[in-house]
Amino acid sequence: xxxxxxxxxxxxxxxxxxxxxxxxxxxxxxxxxxxxxxxxxxxxxxxxxxxxxxxxxxxxxxxxxxxxxxxxxxxxxxxxxxxxxx
Numbered sequence: 483x484x485x486x487x488x489x490x491x492x493x494x495x496x497x498x499x500x501x502x503x504x505x506x507x508x509x510x511x512x513x514x515x516x517x518x519x520x521x522x523x524x525x526x527x528x529x530x531x532x533x534x535x536x537x538x539x540x541x542x543x544x545x546x547x548x549x550x551x552x553x554x555x556x557x558x559x560x561x562x563x564x565x566x567x568x
Contacts, residue, residue: 484543484545484546485542485543485544485546486539487537488538488539488541488543489536489538489539491534491537491542492534492535492537492538492539493531493534493560495534495538496530496531496532496533496534496535496545497530497531498532499527499533499534500526500527500528500530500531501526501527501547503524503526503530504524504527506545507522507524507527513530537541537563
């Protein structure tokens, strides 16, 4: 679940990074007049949409795995949380 949630978050962040990269590409191509800089900005924007969800998903999975292991260790030492239901 954590990997899916973080991947969705990565997609949202990737969208904003890609919009910023495309905006920077537009400003950079007008200011410099070099076509190579526009291509780099375009590749960065597309890469953000593809790579950020993957990286966020992997990082979210690893962090949730470490967090769950730490919680289980602390719960074993401290006795955990007791819940009484009627």
